[in-house]
Amino acid sequence: MIASCDTPGLLPLSQALDKMRDVISAISGQEQCELMQANGRILAKDVISAVNVPPSDNSAMDGYAMIAADLQQTDTLELVGTAFAGIPYSGTVQSGQCVRIMTGAVIPIGADAVVMQENTVTLNEPAKHIQFTQFPKVGNSIRNAGEDIRQGAVVLRAGTRLKPAHLSLLASVGVPRVSVVRKIKVGLIATGDELVSPGNTLQSGQIFESNRYALHAMLEAFGAHVIDFGIVEDKLGSLQRTFEKADEQCDLVLSCGGVSVGDADYVKDVLQSLGEVNFWKVAIKPGKPFAFGKLANAWFCGLPGNPVSSYVTFEQLVKPVLEMLSGQIPNAPLILAATADCDIRKVPGRADYQRGIYRVDETGQLFVSPNGKQGSGVMSSIAHANCYIVLAQDAGSVAQGSTVHIQPFTSLAY
Numbered sequence: 049m050i051a052s053c054d055t056p057g058l059l060p061l062s063q064a065l066d067k068m069r070d071v072i073s074a075i076s077g078q079e080q081c082e083l084m085q086a087n088g089r090i091l092a093k094d095v096i097s098a099v100n101v102p103p104s105d106n107s108a109m110d111g112y113a114m115i116a117a118d119l120q121q122t123d124t125l126e127l128v129g130t131a132f133a134g135i136p137y138s139g140t141v142q143s144g145q146c147v148r149i150m151t152g153a154v155i156p157i158g159a160d161a162v163v164m165q166e167n168t169v170t171l172n173e174p175a176k177h178i179q180f181t182q183f184p185k186v187g188n189s190i191r192n193a194g195e196d197i198r199q200g201a202v203v204l205r206a207g208t209r210l211k212p213a214h215l216s217l218l219a220s221v222g223v224p225r226v227s228v229v230r231k232i233k234v235g236l237i238a239t240g241d242e243l244v245s246p247g248n249t250l251q252s253g254q255i256f257e258s259n260r261y262a263l264h265a266m267l268e269a270f271g272a273h274v275i276d277f278g279i280v281e282d283k284l285g286s287l288q289r290t291f292e293k294a295d296e297q298c299d300l301v302l303s304c305g306g307v308s309v310g311d312a313d314y315v316k317d318v319l320q321s322l323g324e325v326n327f328w329k330v331a332i333k334p335g336k337p338f339a340f341g342k343l344a345n346a347w348f349c350g351l352p353g354n355p356v357s358s359y360v361t362f363e364q365l366v367k368p369v370l371e372m373l374s375g376q377i378p379n380a381p382l383i384l385a386a387t388a389d390c391d392i393r394k395v396p397g398r399a400d401y402q403r404g405i406y407r408v409d410e411t412g413q414l415f416v417s418p419n420g421k422q423g424s425g426v427m428s429s430i431a432h433a434n435c436y437i438v439l440a441q442d443a444g445s446v447a448q449g450s451t452v453h454i455q456p457f458t459s460l461a462y
């Protein structure tokens with residue numbers, strides 16, 4: 049029997065993700081990575097700080113360090129020395145004395161406050177006495193030892209995807225390299241007799257293969273090691289052989305196309321013969337015929353061939369699989385409320401991921417409208433959009449002025 053476009057009993061997206069979470073566990077391989085090369089890698093172990101950051105109390109300003117209580121009695125102190133960042137003052141500050149101090153220099157023993165130099169007057173040349181126009185509290189302009197990170201504290205948790213700020217944070221605790229999860233190996237397969245690579249001349253009935261380019265780029269952006277198996281013809285034997293080869297080498301095999309109910313849609317049959325289907329058909333639009341299962345060795349995701357469907361299912365279903373496999377702390381997509389700028393058509397039965405353009409008006413309010421034709425073959429709808437308009441599975445059409453949910457594309461980036 050041929051399934052109709054909105055067959056009842058499709059698996060809601062949240063349940064599909066739960067089913068994946070139930071069976072997938074993180075791979076165990078890890079490797080050492082120099083900090084300079086670690087951007088985008090996923091931490092395999094918690095990092096504990098061996099030091100305080102900053103290591104010592106130090107000055108936040110160029111100025112003078114003194115005993116704050118002295119400036120309750122007098123406005124002028126004797127200048128007894130200098131503290132530079134990296135070259136501390138070797139003496140002890142006594143009552144009535146002050147020390148010239150630079151930003152980052154260790155607070156001299158005895159001193160308990162710093163006054164920035166703009167709030168002082170140098171009385172003689174060379175300077176022997178400093179007059180103060182600010183009367184500080186204890187701790188003024190002092191950065192305390194350990195105020196950023198305490199010795200023994202967890203700096204970053206296992207599963208953190210390292211971003212530039214994390215790298216500086218790790219360097220600040222003196223870590224030169226980190227244990228990261230090894231790259232997930234992903235095999236990429238496009239299926240379809242009609243597909244030819246860009247650079248060739250199209251014969252009658254052929255189209256340029258395009259899905260692999262976005263999928264490859266998104267996999268690389270995640271930090272996966274991609275093994276590209278190219279375009280495979282719609283023949284059971286060819287598909288079977290390619291899947292077997294990919295299964296031997298990969299943690300995850302991704303195919304696109306051939307997963308629906310047509311006479312040349314063999315992907316599910318191959319999955320059934322080489323492994324097992326966990327689920328097939330999800331209640332999202334586009335992307336309904338998405339299939340998930342296990343081959344002998346690798347996990348398997350069968351993405352629909354329509355270009356927008358393959359893109360959307362990658363972001364909504366495959367990306368979470370990559371996070372699960374790499375033990376990454378899940379990165380829930382940002383959902384914002386926006387006002388529909390126009391009526392939006394929607395048929396109940398599947399959750400829509402319409403491609404939209406949001407804008408912020410002069411009062412800061414967010415508005416959104418669908419971007420052009422919403423067909424699952426219309427790649428320009430996604431290429432020129434900046435968000436998904438997410439309409440719930442049971443919802444119908446939405447009237448202009450209603451509140452809808454959006455997922456900005458920037459929040460889906462790694």
Ligand SMILES: Nc1nc2c(c(=O)[nH]1)N[C@H]1C(S)=C(S)[C@@H](COP(=O)(O)OP(=O)(O)OC[C@H]3O[C@@H](n4cnc5c(N)ncnc54)[C@H](O)[C@@H]3O)O[C@H]1N2
Pocket residue numbers: 050051052053238239240242243255256257258259260304305306307308309310313334335336337351352353354355357424425
């Ligand atoms: N009778 C039914 N027909 C269809 C149903 C259904 O429920 N009943 N579902 C439709 C939906 S929804 C989708 S999505 C598609 C998915 O089908 P397949 O995954 O089998 O994909 P193909 O048939 O192989 O291709 C669909 C479309 O996309 C083009 N394509 C495929 N691969 C690529 C590629 N790598 N680069 C560019 N374009 C590609 C292909 O030429 C087709 O035009 O099924 C519906 N049918």
Ligand code: MOO
Pocket residue numbers: 332333334335336337352354356357424
């Ligand atoms: O579910 Mo399909 O709408 O063409 O992607």
